[in-house]
Amino acid sequence: MADGTTFEYIVGHANYWLFSVLMMTGLYVVVARGNLVKKIVGLNMFQTSVFMLYISTGKITGGTAPIFPTDMKIDPAVVYSNPLPHVLILTAIVVGIATTALGLALIIRIREEYDTIEEDDILAAEKLMAAEDDKLHGESMGGRA
């Protein structure tokens, strides 16, 4: 591959690069952060990266917004972008909002019960509860997992 085409390859796929970087960042935040709210933030980044992936594929070079004139006289020379990915993502955004709201609501309840939103502290508290269960009801195996 000549240098020019390599460059074009990289720039021409900018949306995919962005998608991959954002998606991996989001997933990393979900896995690596111990704070429950930060996990939700990571989850949001992860979902948003997918929204960008979809919407960027709907764009057609030189395409305009897919709204027909009210008199329905459609000029065949005009290129319209593909509206379908936008519609799909509108639904996915609503799902994302619902997930975020529910996640945050759960965090509030967890904080009321455990007095913390750090995963390490919660795990420690649950380990104590499990140890107590074991003492009361006999040893078990598998634990939280």
Added chain:
Amino acid sequence: MATELTPHAAMSLTEQLPVLQVLVPFMAAPLIVFLGSRGLAWILAFGTSAAAFVIAALLLGQVLDGSVISYHIGGWAPPLGIEYRIDAANAFVLLLVSGISAIVLPYARESVASEIPRRHHTLFYACYMLCLTGLLGVVATGDAFNVFVFLEISSLSTYVLIAQGSHRDKRALTAAYDYLIMGTIGATFFVIGLGMLYMATGTLNMADLADRIADQGANRTVVAAFGFIIVGMGLKAALYPLHLWLPNAYTYAPSVVTSFLAATATKVAIYVLLRFMFSVFQPTFLFEGNTLEFLIIPLAVLAMFAASVIAIFQTDMKRLLAYSSIAQIGYMLLGIGMLSQTGLTAAIVHLFNHGITKAALFMGVGALVFRAGGSFFDRIQGMGKTMPWTSAAIVLGGLSLIGVPGTAGFVSKWYLVQGALEKGWWPVAVLIVASSLLAVIYVWHIVETLYLKTPAKDIAVGEVPNSMLIPIWIMALACIYFGLATDITLGAAQAAAKGLLAGSSGMLH
């Protein structure tokens, strides 16, 4: 949609069945909230579940001969419009989901009253109906993106339902949170896969997708999409290494929720896997055959053993059954992985049989919890004397879980072994039998606890109310009935397997 002015032929109610299947429970949810009456909530929930069950039975009757019903939402024809597409495979799953719901709800009345505060009852039933709607919708629809939307409707309401267990044990909250994180990652992986399919083919209708993938063959985008969809759905189905959300969710959720979810939610995810593996992607593609043979089958066998062994060492009956569910999902995936008529039939029959078996067992545990206030073995020990009817039903369910001849579990395992032998995989057949022996150990553990130990002193004596006992016994007797009269389940499963193995019939219908 159409612009011509030809007189419109009115559609009969029979033609509307596919949409009514999803619409009836869907309407119930906002109605329950809008009326806001505690008494009406249960009546509406039960009435619509029963109606959904009748509709599912009617639909199954129409498609058993291998025909396909296609319903166009809003009058927009596929592939542009959203299509509900009913064939033998999904009518069978619809029947299972709506049937379980219709039987669990009478049981729910007392159980919910004892486990969930009164002020949450209406919202609980509304959430339950939304969950049912989502599960039915996932199964009924023929549009790939619609699967995602319904999947999220059912998942979001599931998280809420599981969190309701926090009134008994606060760990339900973290279980729900963990499930929310993992479930959302799974659903998002699924959407990424759909996005790649859309990029490769420009359509989202499953039948149209199948046509276009068959035309262009496997390219890298399609292969990547396949990977994303398998991992995403694997998370929802609790495919072995992706099962981590399941034990806590099932253990700490209210008994009703566990009974309903254990019997339906993972089964619906398995159905989606089936649908995508066979009706969207071509099973003849090398990458799919390889995935099944070198990834899914080893993982399935691993699940059968690892989860069963962990189940043996549990001290909480609910958690024991949760691990046993993970093992049983292994059997279904094993059947799918065989890629043969017998294997697929076994997988679909097991999906149904395990659904009713687990519903019976989890409802039984729920009844014990109702009296004993907990599902630890030292709480429920000796309950065979104080609650003979419930305990007997649990034993019947346990026998079906092992696969004793004469029970539903035997039929599916028999077909599974046959499928393995047909392929010449006799080591796999031996492994299936060996893992059933593990099930004997943990089921015996339950029986021993219930019958051979003395009850704890502080426990209220007496059977649960009949409204709980009768649903448990319906399920327990179903385990026996479907073990003896196998033609209903096997007939439907064989029709379903044949339809799936024939690949997609494409857009011709």
Added chain:
Amino acid sequence: MRHHLILRVVTKLLVGSIILFAFYVQFHGDFSPGGGFQAGVIMAVAFILYGIVFGLGKAQAVFPPWVVHKMVALGVLIYAGTGVVSLLLGYGYLDYDAFAPHHPSHGQHYGILAVELGVGVTVTGVMVAVYYAFAARPARLSDEEW
């Protein structure tokens, strides 16, 4: 409630126009960008802004939580009900042709209007309900501790 004078005055001025804009977006949704989702969020913003500046109590006096709950359900019922009406008229579910059999494009117009109204009502309800649910939790820190 003596501080934030400018905020209070600006809020009072804005709330009305935000609601008006929400209606504009709502009813223009069927032939230009807009519709129930966007209008619902804008409508909810008016109440949330009012709640943030004047306190939750004042907002809930205008828009009581039980009304919000019923709105969430009502919107979904309008949406699904539209489909049920078309279904009862012998057409497919949500087939808008049913509303004007002799002039399908008018039928489409009526149908989308009803459906968008349902979406708008539900989205307004849901957004305000989410705000109420979070804001109504008792504070764990007093103002001085921040």
